[in-house]
Amino acid sequence: MTLAAHDLTLQRGHRLLLDAVDLVLAPGELVCLLGPNGAGKSTLIRCLDGIWKPGAGSIHIDGTPLSRIGREELARTIAYVPQQSGETLGLSVAEMVTLGRAAHRHRENGAQRREMVHQVLARFNLQAMAQRPFDALSGGERQRVLIARAVAQDARYMLLDEPTSALDLRHQLETLRTVRRLVDENGIGALTAIHDLSAAARFADRVALLDQGRLVAVGRWQDVLTPARLAAVFGVQAHVGVVEGLPYILPADS
Numbered sequence: 001m002t003l004a005a006h007d008l009t010l011q012r013g014h015r016l017l018l019d020a021v022d023l024v025l026a027p028g029e030l031v032c033l034l035g036p037n038g039a040g041k042s043t044l045i046r047c048l049d050g051i052w053k054p055g056a057g058s059i060h061i062d063g064t065p066l067s068r069i070g071r072e073e074l075a076r077t078i079a080y081v082p083q084q085s086g087e088t089l090g091l092s093v094a095e096m097v098t099l100g101r102a103a104h105r106h107r108e109n110g111a112q113r114r115e116m117v118h119q120v121l122a123r124f125n126l127q128a129m130a131q132r133p134f135d136a137l138s139g140g141e142r143q144r145v146l147i148a149r150a151v152a153q154d155a156r157y158m159l160l161d162e163p164t165s166a167l168d169l170r171h172q173l174e175t176l177r178t179v180r181r182l183v184d185e186n187g188i189g190a191l192t193a194i195h196d197l198s199a200a201a202r203f204a205d206r207v208a209l210l211d212q213g214r215l216v217a218v219g220r221w222q223d224v225l226t227p228a229r230l231a232a233v234f235g236v237q238a239h240v241g242v243v244e245g246l247p248y249i250l251p252a253d254s
């Protein structure tokens with residue numbers, strides 16, 4: 001049981017956006033996908049969700065090629081949290097979250113669906129804004145709704161593209177804790193792109209570092225986020241350590 005990418009390569013024009021990427025995501029683990037702007041994090045996530053087709057290489061879900069999995073089954077298997085929503089056609093928050101149940105519609109009745117949506121709205125503290133138009137929310141509120149929609153999807157794997165980028169400190173923590181809980185309690189496999197290296201070190205089981213389309217290192221944060229590698233990939237000198245059990249990666253002054 002894994003979501004496995006092997007030798008994934010994607011070229012656009014003369015540019016290699018993904019260069020022979022190998023990555024395996026197992027149920028019950030949280031992997032944080034790190035790397036500078038333009039490294040290919042969103043590109044990799046879109047390929048894993050089947051939105052973009054890689055030029056070469058393979059993606060298997062629990063042993064089955066991604067291309068052989070139908071749309072509905074894929075939606076029950078992988079939930080994707082984009083950086084921004086597409087066209088939302090004036091939908092309310094509750095309706096947006098209900099969209100997460102679309103692939104389950106033949107397996108539940110209306111009352112069951114409403115109950116599930118109600119639970120997810122409560123879990124994300126979104127009840128008070130349930131009837132508001134999604135488009136009228138702040139960027140951070142919208143991000144929380146998109147995560148709630150993915151949770152409502154109740155999939156085995158979750159791919160999140162910078163889910164905390166628009167969130168305030170409390171909601172960043174709450175979101176990462178929620179993902180951590182889904183991994184620990186529901187056994188989902190989660191891959192999340194994130195720029196906050198300290199948060200990644202704190203919450204992830206493993207981190208994967210992308211640079212110019214290549215996966216330069218995957219493993220425990222202590223082994224991947226070394227000062228030498230941070231200097232090589234981000235061009236930044238950084239202090240790396242642990243205070244009161246919490247990892248930190250702090251850019252140095254020079």
Ligand SMILES: Nc1ncnc2c1ncn2[C@@H]1O[C@H](COP(=O)(O)OP(=O)(O)OP(=O)(O)O)[C@@H](O)[C@H]1O
Nearest residue numbers: 012017035036037038039040041042043044162193
């Ligand atoms: N549709 C596209 N066509 C061509 N090139 C693209 C396309 N989308 C993205 N790219 C390029 O692919 C590279 C990787 O982009 P991607 O969005 O995957 O990076 P990222 O690591 O997610 O970056 P960020 O941290 O800024 O979100 C970038 O150089 C980008 O310009």
